[in-house]
Amino acid sequence: MTSVVLEFSGGLELLVDGKKRLEQEVPDKLTLGGLIGWIRSNLIKERHELFSQGQRIRPGVLVLINDVDWELEGKETYNLSSGDCISFISTLHGG
């Protein structure tokens, strides 16, 4: 297993029992797309579509790999390493 830190904010934490930060063991050799699918199947109990469609994160969610926009790091194809911190941030629209 690989040990990673998962962060959820902007309301996504409600999908994982209100936890904003989780230290989590995940299967080895996952891509980030694979991680998204794994979270959807293993951590999220209901309203899965608010998180992703399979390995595709839903629009309106920023994904950070160690604090950097995943767009700069290969997005779903990024290979997870032990110790990585992956943040899922739902953007807000209220005012």
Place this chain on the structure above:
Amino acid sequence: MTSVVLEFSGGLELLVDGKKRLEQEVPDKLTLGGLIGWIRSNLIKERHELFSQGQRIRPGVLVLINDVDWELEGKETYNLSSGDCISFISTLHGG
């Protein structure tokens, strides 16, 4: 030489040409007290007393070692390592 990052804020940056962040080579085997003395002698051109009295930082300045209050890390006796980030933050009193 040892390579460290120095950060100055709360007005202390005015003592070092307005630079808030400096990547700096400093002598090997310095303690943090030694670093304070070295900065006073080498980086600060005038009004040295606004920074320190010798190796003693002036009151009202928070010192962080890699983002942690130096009080938790041995203060002046801490031994600098390569890559350390040392922050000097003058507290503000206006409102």
Place this chain on the structure above:
Amino acid sequence: ENGVRQAFSNDVLERYSRQMLLLRFGVEGQKRLSQKSVLVIGAGGLGCPAAMYLASAGVGRLGLLDRGDSVDRSNLHRQIGHTDASVGADKCLSLRDSLMRINPGSSICTLSTGITAKFALQLILPFDIVLDCTDNVESRYIISDACAALRKPLVSGSAIGFEGQLSVYCDSEESPCYRCIFPSPPPPDCVGSCDTAGVLGPVPGVIGTMQAVEALKLAAEIEGAEVCSRRMVLYDGLSCETRVIRLRSRSKTCRACGNPEDSSQRIVNPAEFDYGSFTLAGSCATPQSTDQ
């Protein structure tokens, strides 16, 4: 000294003295600020403090644009630019009254039509800087697309619950627009609002006030200032955590500010784009587009 006295009256010198004292701001910064116009879209929890600080600071011309709502008592716990006596009054006019009480010399124009795709370019064109203080996805895309088309700097804030976010778009050649970061809209049922999910009053206050800081840096062209572009401030009031995350640069294929491969996809004028269908298409039941 004489030049200063010629440019500004004594009242003005006194009123703005504490920001003119700032070395990087000075008299020149005040002059630049007094020649700039800022449009605040949304007179609610974000727009109230943003407009109050901008009017106080002496922005040359301030535009207030809201969709014609009247002040509701449930607004008052967070929308500090309105008063109890103004419940039932037009929000733009109510906020304008508060701004005039603070700075009677302000030049303020109000428009209660809201931002619409049809008139977005005309509404935004006369202003130098735009603040998105709205509360819905459709307005956010319309405003950003118009700012991208006109290359107007856009200071965007949002808040709900205990959380707030801030980013600046379109302020330089490298800066992304909102659509660069969010090419597809969120599913409508993923979007909360302060009226349904609730919000702690000072949380949009923190973000709206930060929007004023960013707008003042742009308007006064403050030396050495870095605006929050290609970055986003995240504020979580519940845990008192803040962070600033790095975002991607402008996308070459962005439909609003880039050159999409299929040039018919380019949004030249929001008036020609169907925002209703676009934001509905994000529905969770619909397959996602491939660009996010």
Place this chain on the structure above:
Amino acid sequence: ENGVRQAFSNDVLERYSRQMLLLRFGVEGQKRLSQKSVLVIGAGGLGCPAAMYLASAGVGRLGLLDRGDSVDRSNLHRQIGHTDASVGADKCLSLRDSLMRINPGSSICTLSTGITAKFALQLILPFDIVLDCTDNVESRYIISDACAALRKPLVSGSAIGFEGQLSVYCDSEESPCYRCIFPSPPPPDCVGSCDTAGVLGPVPGVIGTMQAVEALKLAAEIEGAEVCSRRMVLYDGLSCETRVIRLRSRSKTCRACGNPEDSSQRIVNPAEFDYGSFTLAGSCATPQSTDQ
């Protein structure tokens, strides 16, 4: 539902509905808030937005304490709780007028004596939570020492130039007081003020508004909230950088909140401590004490 209607009038239900909607806040949070008292010390750049958001949110009783200054036109670029018409008026009364315009049901007491060592305990005792929105070193030590003696949570903000800082003291057994973190005062010639160094208006606005967030979490006892104690928020408006740094815990030997080895050093009541000599002793010309 009936219980809710019994506890609150319709006006109140409507006014606070958007924060009562928050799951962690709810009707119970609003009840707790309505039973708490908060003292805001300083009616300036920090105190104005802090008091405006606290009054708007329905704090039970609000105290405003300022040293009797009258509103100056040079305050108005950042002190958004005052109006142009109130130039020359007492600051506490001017700010109270603004708060009453927003929330006419507010219970507000004002005192224009300033915080003094002699009366610090008496002034602070009747309140549940204290906000330090002052602008000088001496007041900051007096307020903190009194809060340490009375174990009252203290939400401390400060700002100058483009920078601001926020921290909460004395809110729990482990929380340090201001003196734990700063056992020795800074040399007087190292201390700037907004009146001499200048300040960008919305910068204290951001910090004062965050102070309101922290005070609301304490007053409403919001479930799962973490206040900013043993931490400090740093906001740099010029670069739009924020960070939250971790501070030491309460010092066992602190003169104000601990047990110094020499027990005569213990400050039991600020009335018996000479703050004038203490803050002057920090002069750069004088050898430093050994505790910093």
